[in-house]
Amino acid sequence: MRRRLTVLLGLLVVLGLAAAPGSAAGFGTIDAGGQSREHERLTRAALSCAGAAADPDCFQPVTMDQLAGHDREFGAVGAPDRDELSDPAAHCDDADYLAGVYPHTRGQATAALVDCLNHVRMRFGEGLDSARGLLGPDGEVQPAEVDLTRGCRSREQREDRAKCATLDAFGRALHGVQDFYAHSNWADEPDPARPIGDENPPGLGLPAPSPLLDLRGAAAPDPPAELSTGCFVARDEVPGVGECQLRVTHAALNKDRGQIDPVTGAATDPTTPRGRVGDNFAKAVAGAVTETRREWRDLRSELVARYGTDRGGRMICALTHDDPVNDCAEGNLAAAVAVVAGLAVVALGAVLWLRRRRRG
Template identity: 60%
Template sequence: MALLASCVVWMPSPAVAFGTIDGGGQNREHERITRAAMACPAGAESDGDCFEPKSLDQLAGHGKSFGAVGAPDRTEVSVPAAHCDDADYLDGSYPRTRAQASGSLLDCVNHLRGRFREAVDIAADLLDDQGELVGAEVDLGTDCVLDPGSEQRAKCKTVEAFGRALHGTQDFYSHSNWADAADPSRAIGADNPPGLNLPAPSAVLDLRGTSAPAVPAALSTGCFVLRDRVPGVEACEGRITHAGLNKDNGLIDPSTGSTTEPTTPRGKVGDNFAKAVAGAIVETRHQWQDLRAALEAGYGRQKASLMICALTHDDPLNDCRRRSPATVVVVISIGLIGLVGAGFLLFRMRRQA
């Protein structure tokens, strides 16, 4: 959630998640995390694990474009489930129960599961009835438009749905205490909740699943209102707040994922900002692996391979069609005909000799 913005014009509002723009305390953190996780090495063709430059631009954003991962900061800025907010809990005397906090966290997980399933479903439109790529559906002659009403290309719509899921999973590491540590110089409390110091990926973010995930007893995300502060006010009075828990902002190297200059209070404690970013990078890669697995489970290995190629390659029609079943059959047939012909010619030559 950071600033309510469009790709051309933006208006300031409180920074409330990994950043999406340059300015207002943000450093395009979502874009940089996504690039560190998903970019192919310079000049390398994608093998399905990474995204080539133009395709990565659509997922991560570039210039003034938010990219798919930044889309929730345009249209879901006030939806807590899109950013894993409001799942706060502290053992002892606290305004919310563990069950209430877990319910809010499940709202987030279910919201992201919906986006994940949306990506899997839309991917079907990348192929025609014969299992071949549809040129108009994978073309990137122009950037994707983050507007479901006007964007029709299946590649863009699939990438956007997946990017929206990634946004929430990345925010989970900034907005929760999953990977961080409390300030050791202060007592544990609502303004200094305990840190779990757990690794990524998180089993809580099982977007392929359908059941409620197991939630650690001390897991918390921050309560958020527009007047976000410590101590909390309005609905967040007496509660762990986003302002007190987030590790949203700092500098991230988009190539290596290394971090410097954290700016939020919780992010400045130890290496909390670095842990949040590292967790988000690992989770991003994990979710891409899970999406690939979901495509294979839903469409079969051959079609899924073609879909994955189309999503990750900048020129799918030239780079991926050779991988389609029909093309493979043709190539093998031509090869076999050539071998038979060469054998027959060699036989004739030996007979004549």
């Protein structure tokens, strides 16, 4: 009963914000109020075994449900829209800047970007720490720590299963980096029919992944001079009001809403003003998908670097498989690695054979 009330309250909060002129929640988490579960759908396109470019360490269906969300469940990626809505660092907001006379300096904008980066780095680190509990002292998968027969609970409900805690932390990190592409001008372009200004900031048109979002390091970001995210207040509109008066607002810059194919990642039917300019919504989604895959590669690399090849590999298996007790046992894992290695050798041999044939 308590869990249902928590989910209901979260839905009411998100619906309330979605009904407002703008929402700092970023890509959507629910199927209402103009949202179409954008965070869930792009996460599935990036990391699901059903995704268009699934990698060998893709997430199996039940585990993906816990990471991305499903039905009325927010999942780990959607969790910040339930309990971190008021924290701009969780959504990469308030790093707004515009060249010339502007009420928010480049230094203040960069400081807000640093807050976002530090926040998602913290979540990334929490995921690495929580993964330790997946295995026992001899490297065996701990059944109680990977059991998903009851869904993962949210942070405020004191989830202590290692797999759920790791997914929660990693999902929250993904939320922030995905919002970076929806809330910033990193990948987009301005409306060519309107003058550049706080209501139509410049776009950078840059590719993903962004070097600013390296979650493994500790270096401060060095953003392009014109990089901006949107200033957010509860009355989010264009032009800005309150603290966001004369500033680039979330409402002016976000590309949060539209349809995303959860298999291919194809993005269509944008509904926000900035998202409807050119291919801005599709660029934001493509950037977020690419970034999500990069962060998962980096998490795997860090698990191996911290815990060793054998334990790190088994942790990765435990995080992605729905039945890790059986699938990630030492013998099974070694066999899986051997199969992948064998396929790689066969592929390399085929490439070399084709090259020799062409030369001949």
